[in-house]
Amino acid sequence: xxxxxxxVYNPTMPELPEVETVVRDLRxxxxxxxxxxxxxxxxxxxxxxSRTRAALIVGRQVRSVGRRGKWICVxxxxxxxxxxxxxxxxxxxxxxxxxxxxxxxxxxxxxDDGAEQLRFRDPRRFGSLQVMVGTEEVDAFFDENxxxxxxxxxxxxxxxxxLTATQRCLKAALLDQRLVAGVGNIYADESLWEARLHPARRxxxxxxxxxxxxxxxxxxxxxxxxxxxxxxxxxxxxxNGSSGDYQKEFRVYGQTGRPCPRCAAPIALTRLAGRATHYxxxxxxxxxxxxxxxR
DNA sequence: ATAGGCGCCTGCTGGC
DNA sequence: TGCCAGCAGGCGCCTA
Numbered sequence: 001x002x003x004x005x006x007x008v009y010n011p012t013m014p015e016l017p018e019v020e021t022v023v024r025d026l027r028x029x030x031x032x033x034x035x036x037x038x039x040x041x042x043x044x045x046x047x048x049x050s051r052t053r054a055a056l057i058v059g060r061q062v063r064s065v066g067r068r069g070k071w072i073c074v075x076x077x078x079x080x081x082x083x084x085x086x087x088x089x090x091x092x093x094x095x096x097x098x099x100x101x102x103x104x105x106x107x108x109x110x111x112d113d114g115a116e117q118l119r120f121r122d123p124r125r126f127g128s129l130q131v132m133v134g135t136e137e138v139d140a141f142f143d144e145n146x147x148x149x150x151x152x153x154x155x156x157x158x159x160x161x162x163l164t165a166t167q168r169c170l171k172a173a174l175l176d177q178r179l180v181a182g183v184g185n186i187y188a189d190e191s192l193w194e195a196r197l198h199p200a201r202r203x204x205x206x207x208x209x210x211x212x213x214x215x216x217x218x219x220x221x222x223x224x225x226x227x228x229x230x231x232x233x234x235x236x237x238x239x240n241g242s243s244g245d246y247q248k249e250f251r252v253y254g255q256t257g258r259p260c261p262r263c264a265a266p267i268a269l270t271r272l273a274g275r276a277t278h279y280x281x282x283x284x285x286x287x288x289x290x291x292x293x294x295r
Numbered sequence: 296a297t298a299g300g301c302g303c304c305t306g307c308t309g310g311c
Numbered sequence: 312t313g314c315c316a317g318c319a320g321g322c323g324c325c326t327a
Contacts, residue, residue, distance in 0.1 A: 013320065046303080046322075070321080088320055089305075104305085124304045126321060168298065177322085185320065274300070275320070 014086035016151065016182030017225035019070050021244060022092060026072070027065040029094050030111075030118070034061045035076065037110035040129075045106055046087060047128040054107075056131055057082055069147050069181030079134050083141070087126030093119050148178045151218050160211035163203045170206075170214070171199035172273035183218060186231060186253045189278045191218045193252045193260075198284045199277050200270075210285075224249065252278040 014022070038054040060076035067073065072092075074082040084092065097110070097117050107120035107129045120129055132138050149158075159180075166173050173179050174188040183191065192199050194217035197210060206214070225231065230244035247254075251261050255278060256269040265282035 015321095085321085087304095087322085122304095123306070124320090126304070166297085172298080175321085276318090 013088060013184045013186055013231075014070065014090060015184035015187050015231075016067075016070060016222055017187070017228075017246065018230035018244065019067050019072060019086065019182070020226050021230040022086070023065055023067045023072055026074070026092065030062045030065055030074065032061060033111045034059065035109050036112060036114055037108075039108040041106035043106060043125060045122065045125050045128045046085070047130055049107065049129045050131075053131040054129075056080060056133060068142055069150070069177055070184070071142070071147075073138070081132040081138055083128075083130045083132055083138070084120065085128045087122060087124060087128065089124040090120065090122040090127030093121070095119055146178065147181045148176075149180060151180050151182055151222055154180060154215050154219075156212055156215060159215050160206070160208055163211050163214070164206055166203040169200045169202055169272055170197055171275070171277050173203045174218075175273055175275065180218065182222070185275050186250075187218070187221055187225065189253045190251060191221045193278075193280060193284060194221050196284055198286050199272055199279050201285070201287050205287075252280065254278065 035057050036059070038058055040049055040051050040054050057076050057080050060078065060080050062074060062076055064075040065072070066075065070085060072084040072086070074084070076082065084090070086092075094111075095117050097114055099117075101108070101119070102121050104123040104125075105119050105121045106125070109118040109120075110116075111118060120127070132141065148162075162179060163173060166179070168176075170192060171188055174183045174191065175185065189199065191214065195210070195214040197206075197214055225244075225246040228244055228246040228249060231246040252267050255267045257266050259265070260267055260280035260283060263280060263283040265280055267278055268281045270277050270279070
């Protein structure tokens with residue numbers, strides 16, 4: 001089960017805490033400001049990013065900056081929205097207009113008199129920029145089928161029902177944005193460790209107590225990460241250019257071979273749902289029953 | 296219907 | 312020293 005070859009530790013994932021950090025920064029920087037111009041780069045992002053659509057936000061003022069899962073929602077006048085996903089390597093920064101434009105800049109938004117610009121940069125282009133008009137369009141986009149509840153709004157009974165409805169392993173379930181929005185690879189591993197649940201266990205095998213433990217773990221881990229302003233690897237920077245600290249708090253993610261902070265057994269690395277998965281083989285309850293242990 | 300696998304994309308790294 | 316295969320992963324799409 002455990003891979004012998006070490007996987008390269010070079011991750012970069014804006015998940016909920018990183019997006020929340022960006023949103024908080026953007027709020028301070030953008031509220032009340034007017035988009036006075038938009039430029040769309042030639043390269044296509046994950047979703048096509050159209051010039052015609054982009055033009056719709058020109059001349060409009062920023063009313064609010066919010067987040068849904070890993071999506072950033074900038075609300076402008078007359079229910080116009082700029083919806084941003086950072087993908088794997090997306091960055092949003094505020095720069096003076098004369099600052100040199102970094103490589104892989106796919107969107108430039110002039111602010112007010114044009115002295116400053118909001119810029120979207122994304123080397124891997126897994127991110128996206130979209131303009132939407134009307135709350136109906138936004139609601140349809142975030143339809144329940146595509147995006148589940150926010151982790152902090154999970155109701156214990158509902159969560160348990162939906163978690164036990166799936167045959168998939170807990171790791172795959174946590175990565176599914178329809179079950180819970182905003183959890184990615186890092187916080188999935190950290191939450192499962194916190195809940196002392198083996199990532200390969202099936203969702204449907206969870207007892208009510210285990211489901212609740214997992215729900216609380218997700219909330220605790222995400223809150224802690226938000227407090228630390230998210231995780232910073234080289235690709236993730238905050239809107240104002242400063243970085244987060246949560247990478248110092250990792251219990252299992254990227255800790256392969258290091259002692260488990262709870263029981264000192266070496267942290268194992270495997271691959272689940274096509275993703276590198278870190279866990280403690282001793283204190284994360286194994287497959288079958290909560291008492292069994294892997295190995 | 297559900298679950299799993301693949302491909303997109305660039306940058307970095309480890310091994311030769 | 313330099314080169315390059317392989318790995319990193321969120322999400323949409325495809326298949327079984």
